[in-house]
Amino acid sequence: MTIDMSQFYEVFFDEAEELLAEAERLLLGIDLEDPDNEELNAIFRAAHSIKGGAATFGFMDMTEITHVLENLLDKIRKHEMALTAEHVDAFLAAKDVLKMELDGHRLATEVDQEQVSDVKMVLKSLSEAQGAPVAAAAVPEAKPVHEPVPTSAPVALSTTAEVAQHEVPEGTSCFNIVLPEVTEKDIENLQEELGLLGIVAVSKQADGRSVFTLTTDSSQSDIVSICSFIVDPDDLIISLALAATPKEPVAEKVAATAPTTTSSSNTSKSETEKIVQEEVGYGLFEEEGKEKVEEGYGFFAPFKPHPDALKAELIGDDTVLTEANSGASSAASATVQAAAEVVSAAAAGAPGGVERRSPGRRESDKAAASAETSSIRVGVEKVDQMINLVGELVITQAMIEQRISMLDPVHNEALINSVTQLTRNTRDLQEAVMSIRMMPMDFVFSRFPRMVRDLAGKLGKKVEFVTVGAATELDKGLIERIVDPLTHLVRNSVDHGIEMPENRKRAGKGETGTLTLSAAHKGGSIVIEVTDDGAGLNRDKILAKAHSNGLAVSESMSDSEVFNLIFAPGFSTAEVVTDVSGRGVGMDVVKRNISAMGGVVEIRSALGFGTTISIALPLTLAILDGMSVSLGESIYVIPLNLIVETLQPREEDIKTVTGEGRMVHVRGEYLPIIALHALFNHATDITDPTQGVLVLLEADGKKSALFVDRLVGQQQVVIKSLETNFKKIPGVSGATIMGDGSVALILDVTALIQMGQSANYLTGAPVFSNQHHPQLQNQSNA
Amino acid sequence: MSTETAATTGLKTKSVEGEYLTFVLGAEEYGIEILKVQEIRGYDAVTQIANTPAFIKGVVNLRGKIVPIVDLRIKFNLGKVEYNEFTVVIILNLHGRVVGIVVDGVSDVIALKDEQIRDVPSLVTSIDTKYIVGLATVVERMLILVDIEQLMSSQEMALVDAVAA
Numbered sequence: 001m002t003i004d005m006s007q008f009y010e011v012f013f014d015e016a017e018e019l020l021a022e023a024e025r026l027l028l029g030i031d032l033e034d035p036d037n038e039e040l041n042a043i044f045r046a047a048h049s050i051k052g053g054a055a056t057f058g059f060m061d062m063t064e065i066t067h068v069l070e071n072l073l074d075k076i077r078k079h080e081m082a083l084t085a086e087h088v089d090a091f092l093a094a095k096d097v098l099k100m101e102l103d104g105h106r107l108a109t110e111v112d113q114e115q116v117s118d119v120k121m122v123l124k125s126l127s128e129a130q131g132a133p134v135a136a137a138a139v140p141e142a143k144p145v146h147e148p149v150p151t152s153a154p155v156a157l158s159t160t161a162e163v164a165q166h167e168v169p170e171g172t173s174c175f176n177i178v179l180p181e182v183t184e185k186d187i188e189n190l191q192e193e194l195g196l197l198g199i200v201a202v203s204k205q206a207d208g209r210s211v212f213t214l215t216t217d218s219s220q221s222d223i224v225s226i227c228s229f230i231v232d233p234d235d236l237i238i239s240l241a242l243a244a245t246p247k248e249p250v251a252e253k254v255a256a257t258a259p260t261t262t263s264s265s266n267t268s269k270s271e272t273e274k275i276v277q278e279e280v281g282y283g284l285f286e287e288e289g290k291e292k293v294e295e296g297y298g299f300f301a302p303f304k305p306h307p308d309a310l311k312a313e314l315i316g317d318d319t320v321l322t323e324a325n326s327g328a329s330s331a332a333s334a335t336v337q338a339a340a341e342v343v344s345a346a347a348a349g350a351p352g353g354v355e356r357r358s359p360g361r362r363e364s365d366k367a368a369a370s371a372e373t374s375s376i377r378v379g380v381e382k383v384d385q386m387i388n389l390v391g392e393l394v395i396t397q398a399m400i401e402q403r404i405s406m407l408d409p410v411h412n413e414a415l416i417n418s419v420t421q422l423t424r425n426t427r428d429l430q431e432a433v434m435s436i437r438m439m440p441m442d443f444v445f446s447r448f449p450r451m452v453r454d455l456a457g458k459l460g461k462k463v464e465f466v467t468v469g470a471a472t473e474l475d476k477g478l479i480e481r482i483v484d485p486l487t488h489l490v491r492n493s494v495d496h497g498i499e500m501p502e503n504r505k506r507a508g509k510g511e512t513g514t515l516t517l518s519a520a521h522k523g524g525s526i527v528i529e530v531t532d533d534g535a536g537l538n539r540d541k542i543l544a545k546a547h548s549n550g551l552a553v554s555e556s557m558s559d560s561e562v563f564n565l566i567f568a569p570g571f572s573t574a575e576v577v578t579d580v581s582g583r584g585v586g587m588d589v590v591k592r593n594i595s596a597m598g599g600v601v602e603i604r605s606a607l608g609f610g611t612t613i614s615i616a617l618p619l620t621l622a623i624l625d626g627m628s629v630s631l632g633e634s635i636y637v638i639p640l641n642l643i644v645e646t647l648q649p650r651e652e653d654i655k656t657v658t659g660e661g662r663m664v665h666v667r668g669e670y671l672p673i674i675a676l677h678a679l680f681n682h683a684t685d686i687t688d689p690t691q692g693v694l695v696l697l698e699a700d701g702k703k704s705a706l707f708v709d710r711l712v713g714q715q716q717v718v719i720k721s722l723e724t725n726f727k728k729i730p731g732v733s734g735a736t737i738m739g740d741g742s743v744a745l746i747l748d749v750t751a752l753i754q755m756g757q758s759a760n761y762l763t764g765a766p767v768f769s770n771q772h773h774p775q776l777q778n779q780s781n782a
Numbered sequence: 783m784s785t786e787t788a789a790t791t792g793l794k795t796k797s798v799e800g801e802y803l804t805f806v807l808g809a810e811e812y813g814i815e816i817l818k819v820q821e822i823r824g825y826d827a828v829t830q831i832a833n834t835p836a837f838i839k840g841v842v843n844l845r846g847k848i849v850p851i852v853d854l855r856i857k858f859n860l861g862k863v864e865y866n867e868f869t870v871v872i873i874l875n876l877h878g879r880v881v882g883i884v885v886d887g888v889s890d891v892i893a894l895k896d897e898q899i900r901d902v903p904s905l906v907t908s909i910d911t912k913y914i915v916g917l918a919t920v921v922e923r924m925l926i927l928v929d930i931e932q933l934m935s936s937q938e939m940a941l942v943d944a945v946a947a
Contacts, residue, residue: 391846720847721848726941743842
């Protein structure tokens with residue numbers, strides 16, 4: 001009997017994803033100086049669990065990566081090796097690769113094999129690097145990173161005979177493998193295959209043959225068997241170049257013309273040392289040194305074709321890399337400097353200058369994380385079904401309550417008491433059930449430290465990232481949808497808000513900017529704020545830009561009105577507001593997304609002191625704060641966040657254009673009146689706006705006055721889809737069930753405003769139905 | 783579904799025998815496949831929907847689901863359209879979509895054999911004969927067997943979005 005494993009895939013994917021996120025969170029929070037054993041163990045366990053799962057399901061690519069990752073982690077957690085910034089970077093890179101592979105299995109997205117092997121290589125070289133005792137300084141540890149790592153790109157294939165240097169770790173040997181003449185493609189393949197055994201470097205002899213230099217703990221026969229996939233083993237010349245000498249870096253040289261294999265093993269000790277010196281960058285031999293340094297830093301080269309990966313993984317080293325490269329190509333002296341910088345940057349343990357967070361910062365979050373361990377995994381649809389049923393229960397309970405209230409309280413005291421009890425229990429139940437869908441904001445926040453760190457590193461800024469209220473809970477649906485807008489805002493803040501360290505110094509602020517992401521409950525909504533202590537928004541520049549964009553602006557506008565201009569579509573662009581803030585890039589999209597969730601965005605800013613962007617969201621997507629209005633016999637619900645105000649117009653405020661299009665004059669503005677009864681062909685006695693109520697609506701920057709009969713009340717309603725069993729109705733976004741069990745339609749304000757503007761419904765030509773309606777005639781004559 | 787094929791071709795090429803729920807519209811008696819019926823309930827107040835044909839009465843709350851209600855009497859121009867305590871709504875479940883139809887009354891559940899079912903002659907009616915599976919005779923009464931699924935998802939019923947139809 002076979003078991004269908006695929007049914008367990010989802011569970012593994014979910015779990016692996018969580019473990020990866022957890023590992024990343026721990027990695028970012030880790031203290032390099034004094035890593036917490038518990039944290040190291042947790043990271044190790046995560047890698048181990050993923051490895052186990054991946055092996056079970058036969059995802060060998062993930063197993064391979066996690067295996068090397070695990071080896072390295074194991075050494076570190078046993079204190080055989082000190083944790084360095086390189087390790088953290090490599091782990092993060094490995095995490096990204098694992099995520100990529102995971103997505104590859106799950107969503108059939110593309111997996112960049114080159115990146116995979118790069119990361120594997122880095123991890124391997126780190127783990128094989130002679131574990132400097134924990135007490136040792138960071139400088140020697142930084143070295144292994146600069147070992148040549150195979151590059152599949154032609155970058156590393158220098159035309160002259162080249163020397164590859166290695167530190168040969170204990171227990172491994174260094175082989176020279178001279179290939180017959182083969183295509184570049186084969187060389188790449190071979191290199192990849194050999195890369196699985198150990199550290200491999202390619203060079204080329206003058207006669208066009210390629211030479212691999214492989215440092216591995218595998219035997220020669222292993223190498224032969226691997227190579228035989230691609231080339232005829234008889235054509236291979238494999239020689240043991242050098243066995244490892246403990247604790248001493250060894251390099252070997254392949255002479256330009258000599259039959260390489262023998263000469264290299266004859267290489268004298270003094271020559272070896274010379275070359276080693278070169279590598280370190282003493283610039284003794286200008287001509288060779290230059291090539292060598294390039295080779296030496298080849299570590300970075302494989303990343304080059306993947307700017308994205310580079311951005312994510314090695315931002316810290318990015319600037320150093322460029323310097324190193326340019327230095328190498330210009331003069332040896334520059335190289336020395338570059339090399340020195342690499343070392344010092346590594347020693348500082350903080351590439352990119354991102355302040356690592358102090359371990360105490362997330363104390364409380366940590367406690368929350370450990371509390372999560374006892375949980376069960378349930379499908380969302382089951383939870384939704386439960387929420388629906390409880391919603392029903394609440395309505396039924398309300399109906400019973402209504403009936404009970406009509407009974408004589410004296411005769412039915414016991415019954416009334418019981419129902420009161422029922423009411424209370426139902427409320428509690430509803431609250432408890434709703435909380436199932438709630439997830440802590442940490443779910444969103446946790447992805448930002450990494451982003452901020454990388455971004456700051458890339459921009460050369462110093463940013464301290466602080467989160468407040470990560471335990472605040474929000475509906476799962478909202479959580480998923482808030483990620484994109486929030487990412488945009490955080491990116492903006494780092495990019496445009498926080499100034500470069502020197503500018504900050506000049507402005508009398510600390511070099512390190514602070515970016516705070518906070519979440520808190522306020523009333524019935526959750527407020528998420530992105531705060532930076534950067535340059536702030538420049539009112540004058542925004543006004544000037546708005547003016548040149550042809551927006552209606554005036555000097556008398558309030559600050560918040562001015563700041564809101566950056567949400568105007570097309571107000572993007574850094575080119576005008578540049579030095580102050582290029583905010584506005586895609587800000588209209590941010591605002592639109594948030595409005596779609598029923599939220600409101602607000603900006604507070606002080607020039608020179610920083611900016612706060614505040615997002616207020618409803619607690620769940622399923623519940624809407626609505627104003628119910630009546631029209632004839634029916635009740636409609638209008639989303640409260642789109643209502644500007646309501647008013648009962650006076651006769652003289654109602655104006656017409658060509659006797660038809662009616663408008664209302666409100667505080668200097670003429671707003672079109674949309675008569676809901678005319679738009680919906682709805683029978684009502686009230687056709688004169690002065691007898692009814694005008695609800696001023698604003699959506700997408702357009703205002704209109706909706707004419708209804710009466711305001712009924714303000715309440716929270718549960719949104720139900722009309723489309724499940726019916727179809728989309730123009731002007732209606734959904735339906736809800738009122739306390740008495742009847743159905744009320746929720747108005748789609750954006751659509752209504754459009755309908756009101758595009759249609760000449762008032763003139764008697766119905767918009768959506770071909771039926772003639774006498775009501776409309778009355779309207780146009782009114 | 784065997785009935786679907788039969789209905790679309792207009793020919794009784796396949797077996798349509800089975801159990802049918804019969805209901806009355808004016809003076810006529812109709813039958814629909816019993817398996818499409820979810821439940822039968824009385825007529826409750828509906829919430830009108832703007833700019834929809836008159837035969838779509840609106841939507842009701844059916845235990846938390848928003849369900850559209852169609853009055854077949856209006857659609858087929860049959861009988862007096864009045865709503866009283868005898869007015870019945872048949873709730874249909876058509877591939878997961880729940881729809882209610884208003885009829886004058888529900889009479890019976892009958893098992894029909896193929897030999898009891900006759901083809902429909904071409905006629906001019908208010909519904910396309912392609913939605914009529916066949917005619918059955920049961921004790922002097924004529925039953926009009928309707929492929930309710932096809933009918934309800936047709937364009938003319940305007941119950942589904944054009945793309946979905």
